[in-house]
Amino acid sequence: MYLPEKEHQRVKFLVAGPLGVGKTTLVERLSQIPTLHTDEVMTDAAASTDDLSLVGLRNKTKTTVAIDFGRLTLPGDRIVLYLYGTPGQRRFLPLWEGIAFGALGALVLADTRRLDESFEVMDLIEERGLPYAVAVNIFPDSPNYPLELLRSKLDLAPETPLVTCDARDKRSSLEALIQLTTHSISSAGAETS
Template identity: 85%
Template sequence: MPERDHRRVKILVTGPLGVGKTTAIRTLSQIPTLHTDEVMTDAAVGTDDLSLVGLRNKSTTTVAIDFGRLTLPGNRVVLYLYGTPGQRRFLPLWEGIAHGALGALVLADTRRLDESFEVMDLIEEHGLPYAVAVNVFPESPDYDLELLRSKLDLAPDTPLVTCDARVKNSSLTALVELTAHSLSLAGAQA
């Protein structure tokens, strides 16, 4: 579609290892998604701790990006969804992908919230607006959102929602929160 027919918006979907980024993009995308998943090897030992809750059965990981596309109702805005690794060792790749993004949707897991800080630090260092979506796993503890906001040390205006990355409407709600937040910040700066 020519640019005059619609506006293209880049959105990052990021978070720590095994939090559901690939799943969220697969769930939201209207096109077949691009994935760069590879089998995890012994090279990950000492780098990625697979003994953590939720990672014990993980056998593949995204080594570059995930990509999907979502056209919003009215066909005027098309969201390009880029899933990025959250580890600092991917910083050069992350910076290239983040360039020109409207904002970032950070997925978090209540079983290992501390893993989210590195990702949020990267986003804040680059001045990107973001929202946090706590991905609900079957065995995840259920916490009050205000307690989670405190534990994640989020600013009062940073959106915080729960979602199930496997459910389109749930993931879409998180994306809407991010988009509304990013647009309001852009309007305030203008």
């Protein structure tokens, strides 16, 4: 699928979160083009830095080492979203900073089985002044908590959108992206007033 021929606006969003939270899956579900993945097989060399004994990571065999990239043209062909999935490990921080350049916002994926791992990513995003939304990705064995309890545990500002989603489901993932887009637009409006 080619870019629209008429004049259009390109918008860059990050899809961020810790290792194994579903970033690659979400970008893949939302993209209208074949996605670019930089997944590599996890080796013994990473064993000292990636704790695969954590819940949700025991069967993980690959990891993103640079980016995932997908593209989504919104109805009307006037806005094209570029979705950049970021690596989830600290050792890729120099790449993350380059990927974040020019982004208008970030969708942070979180896992209720490992909420504490989301703080580092949210800190990185806040340090860059990017608006963000948090989407709690639902896994089959994830505990189900009320959104207000999750908001409190994640220490989110009242204006930060918090939703649940299933990264494997396009409609659910799209709803999370809509929350981010709406928040980014309202944040930009607040900055200009």
